[in-house]
Amino acid sequence: MWVRETVDRKNRRQKPVPAVPDCSLFTVLLRRLILKIGFHLSISNGFDQTLKHAKSLRCETVQIFLKNPRSWEKKKWKDEDISAFQRLQREMAVFGHLSYLPNLAKIDENERNLHGFVHEVKLCRDLGLDRLVVHLGSRADKTKGITAIARGINYVLERYDIKQFLENSSGQGASIGKDNEEITMVYEKIDRKENIFICIDTAHLFEAGHNIKIKKVWNVFIDDLEERLGKGKIGLFHLNDSRTLSGSHVDRHWHIGKGEIGINFFRFLVNNKRFAHLEGVMETPKMGNMDKENMRTMRSLLSPLMSRSLA
């Protein structure tokens, strides 16, 4: 039986809602039909704690920094880190995120930029993590910046087997990657394109001037990107609302549905079959219980059949 009448004591006129059989295979299949949602979480207390925290938030994916994102200090894993990481990776898809300091757009100006990038790629390799999100970096001279970014990425791809997810930017300052044209200019200079994917940060996109509250603006952006890069190149979403207006070029992530983008966009995105095979990571500010709240909000947006299967 696929549909059953449920009677709500408070509201007897409630419509029938689809019932989901208690069948794990069914649930597994159903899960493939929607974006898998999670958070960027800290690893400062070890990967076992990250896993515990991720499970308590009902994450289906998780993103991590490999090291202190605001320091150039190098890091080395202990054996127990690697085994704990494997436990985490067995449970859910994990994405690494390059720390803030390496600026790929200036690898020719300061060798620390490339060394820092390579160090984090090695940290991924040593863990057995093959997915790394990278910001394209900043440079006033965009032409030189784009050439430098591609050189850095090519350097890594020649030596390491890692998938890189290039993240769009808000266009703040001289940051590169605020639109499809800049993303494409980098992409075209990359040799091993099979390891390159795009990570779309919804807050950055909005702040860069794409008013994605209007469904058509979103669709035009996505269609244009796929036309330039080919289908299957969108590899990840950063699901963030924005505290600032579209076109502000000011990067301020905010809680889902509480910012300038608003809830309707996220409802549309999480239920969009086009991206059902992908993951979406929230990088919303860590404030009190807001991770729980943001997850609750996100799950409430799923169509009734999906949300019941996850209950």
Ligand SMILES: [Zn+2]
């Ligand atoms: Zn992001």
